[in-house]
Amino acid sequence: MSKELWKGNEAIAEAAIRAGCRYFFGYPITPQNEIPEYMSLHLPEAGGVFLQAESEVAAINMVYGAAGSGARVMTSSSSPGISLKQEGISYLAGAELPCVIVNIMRGGPGLGTIQPAQGDYFQATRGGGNGDYRLIVLAPSTIQEACDHVRDAFDIADRYRNPVMILADGMIGQMMEAVEWQPSESRTLPEKTWATVGTGGTRKPNIINSLFIDPNESERHNAHLNEKYDVMRAEEVRYEATIPDDADVLFVAYGTPARLAKAAIRLLAKEGITGGLFRPISLWPFPEKPLNEAASAASVKAVVTVEMSLGQLVDDVKIAVNGVKPVSLCGKAGGIVPTPREVADAALAALGRK
Amino acid sequence: MTHDILISGFGGQGVMAIGKTLAEGGMKEGYEVSWLPSYGPEMRGGTANCSVVISDDMIISPIVLEPTLLIAMNTPSLVKFGPNVIPEGKVFVNSSIVDMAVERTDVSAYYVPTMEIAQKLGNPRVANMVMLGAVNHVTGLLREETVREMLSQLFTGPKANLVELNLEALRMGAACAANDACMIWSNTHEYHD
Numbered sequence: 124m125s126k127e128l129w130k131g132n133e134a135i136a137e138a139a140i141r142a143g144c145r146y147f148f149g150y151p152i153t154p155q156n157e158i159p160e161y162m163s164l165h166l167p168e169a170g171g172v173f174l175q176a177e178s179e180v181a182a183i184n185m186v187y188g189a190a191g192s193g194a195r196v197m198t199s200s201s202s203p204g205i206s207l208k209q210e211g212i213s214y215l216a217g218a219e220l221p222c223v224i225v226n227i228m229r230g231g232p233g234l235g236t237i238q239p240a241q242g243d244y245f246q247a248t249r250g251g252g253n254g255d256y257r258l259i260v261l262a263p264s265t266i267q268e269a270c271d272h273v274r275d276a277f278d279i280a281d282r283y284r285n286p287v288m289i290l291a292d293g294m295i296g297q298m299m300e301a302v303e304w305q306p307s308e309s310r311t312l313p314e315k316t317w318a319t320v321g322t323g324g325t326r327k328p329n330i331i332n333s334l335f336i337d338p339n340e341s342e343r344h345n346a347h348l349n350e351k352y353d354v355m356r357a358e359e360v361r362y363e364a365t366i367p368d369d370a371d372v373l374f375v376a377y378g379t380p381a382r383l384a385k386a387a388i389r390l391l392a393k394e395g396i397t398g399g400l401f402r403p404i405s406l407w408p409f410p411e412k413p414l415n416e417a418a419s420a421a422s423v424k425a426v427v428t429v430e431m432s433l434g435q436l437v438d439d440v441k442i443a444v445n446g447v448k449p450v451s452l453c454g455k456a457g458g459i460v461p462t463p464r465e466v467a468d469a470a471l472a473a474l475g476r477k
Numbered sequence: 478m479t480h481d482i483l484i485s486g487f488g489g490q491g492v493m494a495i496g497k498t499l500a501e502g503g504m505k506e507g508y509e510v511s512w513l514p515s516y517g518p519e520m521r522g523g524t525a526n527c528s529v530v531i532s533d534d535m536i537i538s539p540i541v542l543e544p545t546l547l548i549a550m551n552t553p554s555l556v557k558f559g560p561n562v563i564p565e566g567k568v569f570v571n572s573s574i575v576d577m578a579v580e581r582t583d584v585s586a587y588y589v590p591t592m593e594i595a596q597k598l599g600n601p602r603v604a605n606m607v608m609l610g611a612v613n614h615v616t617g618l619l620r621e622e623t624v625r626e627m628l629s630q631l632f633t634g635p636k637a638n639l640v641e642l643n644l645e646a647l648r649m650g651a652a653c654a655a656n657d658a659c660m661i662w663s664n665t666h667e668y669h670d
Contacts, residue, residue: 128501128510154516237516298539299497299512301504386538462542 126301131266132157134302135225135289136165138273139197141304144223145171146196148185150178150204153237154293155227158199179204183211183224190220191331193318195277199225201293202243203234206251212286213252217333219317219348221280223273224258225289227296230458238458239293241378244435247290248407255345257352259287259359260406262377266300268404278310279359283351284317290406292431294379294460355408362410366399369422372470373448374400375414375440376429379460384429386463391470398470399423403439414443425473426450429466431459449473478533480616481541483558485526486550486571491605495548496527498609501627502619503531511539524553531618546616548608550591552576569612573604578662587611587659594649603646610650611659621647 129137136158139147147162159175166173176182182198189196200208205226215222228243230236243251247260259279263269269291276287319329335341365385366373372391374384381402388398401417403410418426426448428437437452444450453469455461471477482499486492493514500512513528528541547562549555550571562568564583573592589611591604613619625644632639653659 126504128497128504128512293516294513294539297514297516299500299510300536300539301510382538383540389537460540463538 126303128299129266129270129302130157130297130299131269131291132227132296133161134266134270135199135273135296136161138270139223139277140165140169140171142195142274142277142307144195144197144277145169146186146189146194147171147173148176148182148189148196148198149200150176150182152201152204154229154239154296155199155201155225157296158225158227179207180211183208183215186222186224187211187215187218187220190215190222191218191319193315193320195281197223197225199227201227201229201237202231202240203229205243205246209246209251210253212258213250213254213256214333215286216250216252216256216258216348217254218331219284220286220331221277221284222286223276223280223289224286225273226291228290228292230456236458237293239297239379239431239460240456240458241292241380241431242435242456243290244406244430244432247288248409248439256348257285257355257407259283259285259355259408260290261287261361262290262404262406263295264378264381264402266295266298267302269295270302271305274305274307278307278312281312281315282310283355285351285355290378292378359405360408360410360413361404362413363402363404364400364413364417366401366417366420367397368420370397370399370420371422371424372396372398372474373418373420373423373426374398374429374466374470375403375426375436376400377403377406377436378431380429380431380466383461383463383466387429387466387470390463390467394467394471396470396474396476397422403436406436406439409439409443411439411443414440415445415447418444418448423448425470427453427466427470427473429453429461429469431461432456480529480531480546480618481544482529482531482546482548483526483541483544483561484529484548484550485524485554485558486548488523488525490525490550490571491602492525492548492550493527495605495609495612496529498624498627499529499531499612499618502623503529505623505627506619508533508618509536511536513539513541524551526554526558546612548612549575550605550608555579567615569608571604571608572663585660586662587615587654588662589650589653589659591650594653595646598642598646598649600642603643606643606646607650607653610647611654612650613647614651614654
């Protein structure tokens with residue numbers, strides 16, 4: 124297969140169309156505008172529907188409708204826009220509707236800035252909407268990986284009847300890299316017998332709902348959802364570990380900061396310090412056990428979390444590491460990307476060498 | 478081999494296009510490549526820049542902070558990014574509008590009067606391709622056939638005649654860089670054949 128040069132946002136849109144997405148509802152916001160732009164041109168060519176809604180709230184509720192009818196559907200936005208979608212996301216999770224939501228993160232809080240950031244980690248992994256629910260959250264660090272994640276996300280969503288979020292910083296959306304289009308690994312997916320597509324007079328109507336007014340029924344529904352989340356915890360963990368046997372310091376980072384940590388590891392090597400990288404790819408379910416094992420390696424003296432936020436990922440790292448090694452934070456927020464030197468210096472500080 | 482390239486200028490000078498051509502051409506030549514634009518509010522009527530990394534090894538960070546090669550299409554770009562170029566690095570200056578010389582002596586400077594050369598070709602819009610030709614002559618990254626193939630996909634139908642014009646701009650930029658005179662600062666904007 125030949126390599127093609129793709130901009131992150133456009134590649135994400137193309138990957139969705141290739142994955143069978145036929146409905147897209149969105150509202151413009153930088154730095155993700157090339158996703159709806161690409162969809163507006165190419166989704167109709169594939170026989171699909173592109174619609175620019177009157178707001179993010181409308182768009183996510185259109186996703187609810189399309190998902191309820193069994194269609195493959197996606198929406199995308201950036202941080203403030205994703206905030207507006209939170210009610211809809213909670214309802215989608217409550218009604219068990221599969222869909223893909225892309226968040227190309229920018230600096231916050233509030234309107235913030237259009238520059239890349241990762242300040243929506245808590246919102247994505249803890250649930251920005253109400254109630255006990257979970258999203259599977261995938262975090263690409265290259266354009267190729269973004270394409271592969273989008274392809275897989277639709278299958279994962281269908282398998283679990285659950286929304287899947289692609290969480291990437293603005294840099295992933297804006298940069299161009301080579302992409303090779305990979306065929307999907309064929310997952311056997313359940314038939315969508317629950318979809319509201321008309322009974323044809325042959326069965327009882329399907330009802331899609333997140334209202335369970337009887338608390339006993341509501342408790343049963345929550346228990347059912349939780350059983351599903353347990354299966355996700357067991358089967359959907361993804362990570363990349365590049366850790367030499369003699370690593371002095373272990374970096375933990377996702378998305379663009381993971382690439383900067385790799386650059387910092389090269390700088391540290393020149394100074395006689397060996398660094399390793401643990402990169403969570405599924406932010407939820409978080410690769411808790413593998414990270415604990417990596418941090419437990421005898422040579423590792425310190426764990427340094429690198430994130431474009433001021434202490435969000437580091438909470439999950441601390442839970443995973445569970446005190447076996449000291450955990451520190453190298454964080455930048457508000458649209459500023461840390462330099463490899465700053466990341467390397469954070470490691471030196473954690474090792475007590477600076 | 479890794480080229481960390483920073484290309485900077487006013488919006489409209491074709492800064493992003495130089496970067497995309499380098500990145501896509503580099504990919505077609507078998508290198509690992511990345512292209513990263515600045516996308517801040519300064520792009521609207523102000524300066525624009527992009528980072529391009531071309532390497533025969535896996536690319537780690539797409540952000541170019543210390544370029545091995547800087548293309549300064551206007552004066553503010555040279556002032557802002559000139560000091561960050563690595564020692565022994567290369568600085569390509571659009572001498573048609575940059576009104577100062579490269580003061581550093583630990584880098585190689587190439588002065589390319591892109592607009593005068595483009596004007597000679599009858600189309601000021603190919604000034605960026607003139608610059609690309611100069612850069613390509615010095616780095617040897619792209620073969621003319623590769624660029625021709627890319628241009629042929631970009632310019633089709635009534636625009637097909639632009640392929641040869643752009644290739645000619647590329648050649649004239651290369652000829653400029655091949656002449657030692659281009660390494661000497663002059664504010665006369667003279668074009669050396």
